[in-house]
Amino acid sequence: xxxxxxxxxxxxxxxxxxxxxFEPSNLVVGLLIGFAIAMILRPMSQPLxxxxxxxALFNLAxxxxxxxxxxxxxxxxxxxxxxxxxxxxxxxxxAIQAGMKSELGxxxxxxxxxxxxxxxxxxxxxxxxxYTHCLDAIASAEGAEEAQRRRRAxxxxxxx
Amino acid sequence: MEDLGYLIAxxxxxxGTFFSIVGIIGLVRLPDVYSRMHxxxxxxxxxxxxxxxxAVFVTPLAWSKAxxxxxxxxxxxxxxxxxxxxASYRLGIPMKQAVRDDLAGKRIKAxxxxxxxxxxxxxx
Numbered sequence: 001x002x003x004x005x006x007x008x009x010x011x012x013x014x015x016x017x018x019x020x021x022f023e024p025s026n027l028v029v030g031l032l033i034g035f036a037i038a039m040i041l042r043p044m045s046q047p048l049x050x051x052x053x054x055x056a057l058f059n060l061a062x063x064x065x066x067x068x069x070x071x072x073x074x075x076x077x078x079x080x081x082x083x084x085x086x087x088x089x090x091x092x093x094x095a096i097q098a099g100m101k102s103e104l105g106x107x108x109x110x111x112x113x114x115x116x117x118x119x120x121x122x123x124x125x126x127x128x129x130x131y132t133h134c135l136d137a138i139a140s141a142e143g144a145e146e147a148q149r150r151r152r153a154x155x156x157x158x159x160x
Numbered sequence: 161m162e163d164l165g166y167l168i169a170x171x172x173x174x175x176g177t178f179f180s181i182v183g184i185i186g187l188v189r190l191p192d193v194y195s196r197m198h199x200x201x202x203x204x205x206x207x208x209x210x211x212x213x214x215a216v217f218v219t220p221l222a223w224s225k226a227x228x229x230x231x232x233x234x235x236x237x238x239x240x241x242x243x244x245x246x247a248s249y250r251l252g253i254p255m256k257q258a259v260r261d262d263l264a265g266k267r268i269k270a271x272x273x274x275x276x277x278x279x280x281x282x283x284x
Contacts, residue, residue, distance in 0.1 A: 020222030075179065075206055078198060082186035091195050091255060095262040114238035117202045122194070122245045123263055131263040133194045133245060138259060 007038035059157040066154065070116050078117040081135060092137030096144045098128040099152055106130070108155050109148065165217040172217075176210030183207065191256040193248045197241045204237040 011034030019026060081089060096113070098106045106128045110121040113132055119140055123131040134140035179202055186199025209230050216226045255261065 014228060017224035017228045020224050071205060075202055078186070078202060079179065079182045082182055082189060082199060087189060089190070089195060089257065090259045091192075092258050092260040093255070093263045094260065110242070111235070111238050114201075114242050115205065115234060117205065118198055120194075120197060120201065120238070120245060121242055122249050123266075125266065131266075133197075133255075135195060135198050141260075 004035075004038045007041060008034045010034075011037045056158050059154065063154045063158060067112060067115065070112075074116045074118045078135060081118075088136075090136050090138050091134065093122060093131050093133050094137055094141045094144060095125075096130045096132050096148055098124075098130055099148065100128060100155070102159075104159070105152070105155055109151055112151055112155075169214040169217040172210045172214040176207045176214065179203070179210070180207035193253055194245050194255055197245050201237060201241045204233060204240075208233055 008031070012030050015030040015033055016022065016027070019030070081087070098109050100106050100109060106124060110124060110130050113130065114120045118135045120133050121130045122133045125131065132140070132144070183199045183201075183203035183206075186202070187196050190196050190199055212221075212226050212229055212233075215221045216223050249263065
């Protein structure tokens, strides 16, 4: 039931954000729709823990800011490569060990890599190895382990 | 306040358009499908997100709606480019000017997992 409650809350917030209408009737309709969707969907496996919620939300905000900075920095780097007359690319596929057990963790790591310009996960192996295509494979291979360690620490601080 | 909104919108439109153009130039100049996905990915992250930010300030679009839109764009964009590049690799489209390929020789197999009882949904 608690798991349903959390899902209801998330659906309700998204509904309110999309409709952008905070009249009481709309609040009630959104709550009913959110509850209906939560009943149809599978409940999430993790139990709701109110004690951990503020820390998780804070870590999520921190992760979002870190990801945004990473996207901007790499976007400028890729723009410089593309606009360079000599087109100095050294493309290649490197293997990055995700080092995470859960499929959600591997998926979110792969998302964080792919959303930054210049690197994208082409294939995920059975053991959580992310085969990543890089525009500059030699430069990316140097920093890949360190970046993945930071990424893993941040994701674990949100979900553990 | 109104002027500030227009200023932010103008800057966002300029930067967004610049990165969109760079993305398209990259699409034309880069050699193969994998590199090109990097360039087009930038159009979706920088270009569309910044244009949405501009729209919040100069059109009646609610900021909360824009936030959901941006979150969905950021979530879905990488999935699309991963799907295209993964499909290209499985089809055997070669990389050009590759300096290394750690995936070469690894046999990619379809995920042949047993459906778990807890989530026994029909997989098509």
